[in-house]
Amino acid sequence: MDFDNFSQNYIKIHNQNIAISGETSEYFSEYKIKSLDDFYLRYGLKKDIKILDLGCGIGKLEKFFPQYFPQAKIWGIDPSQESIQISSRENKNGNIVFSIFDGKHIPFDDIFFDAIVISTVLHHVPLNERQTLIQECYRVLSPKGHIFIFEHNPLNILTKYIVKTCIFDKDAHLLNANTSKTLLKQSQFIIKELDYIVFFPKILKSLRPLEKKLRWCCLGAQYFIVGYKQ
DSSP states (O other), rough: GGGGTGGGGGHHHHHHHHHGGGGGHHHHHHHHHHHHHHHHHHHTTOOOOEEEEEEETTTGGGGTHHOOTTTTTTEEEESOOOHHHHHHHHOOTTOOOOOOESSSOOOSOOOOEEEEEESOOGGGGGGGHHHHHHHHHHHEEEEEEEEEEEOOOTOOHHHHHHHHTTTGTTOOOOOHHHHHHHHHTTOEEEEEEEEEEEEEEEEEGGGGGGGGGGGTTSSHHHHHHHHEOO
């Protein structure tokens, strides 16, 4: 999918597409960064780290990284030149840098990053290129580093509907949690966590405190996998 065609109106299109949830695009972006923050707090890990946002788009996650990871340095890369131009233009934080890449080869040295985030990106990557991309992640990740994958859960009926009706998901090939785990394992990552997330729409937000207790339930709208490099 050529996201150059959608970058200018990405937020508007996305908000329209997920309107059934009652939430905005920003809610889901912050949800993901909160999930990362929760992981680092639970394991007592340092947060003054170097993070790669692989497939950063227009920089939605970067709006929230400074709040939850104020000492981290963030690099966002994406194949869409238009998206990178938008994210770079709107970025005022010196600890965040955006750049374009070819979608296959991560333009950084070996063991450069402490963490890599791949947020709802893999379903756009051609099937025969996914493993190579994960291997690239392994290459640029430091020992004891983590890779975080957020993906749409094809076991969730509402998720499948939203993806099917989204104009920039026309090329999407959803991958279930087991497929993502296999990609990580085949690139020598150790699976540290698998959590299902996003269970309740805004109309049921009073139930959201229960979501942490439902991480085991495979019916969440998305899932969150953590891989560890020894």
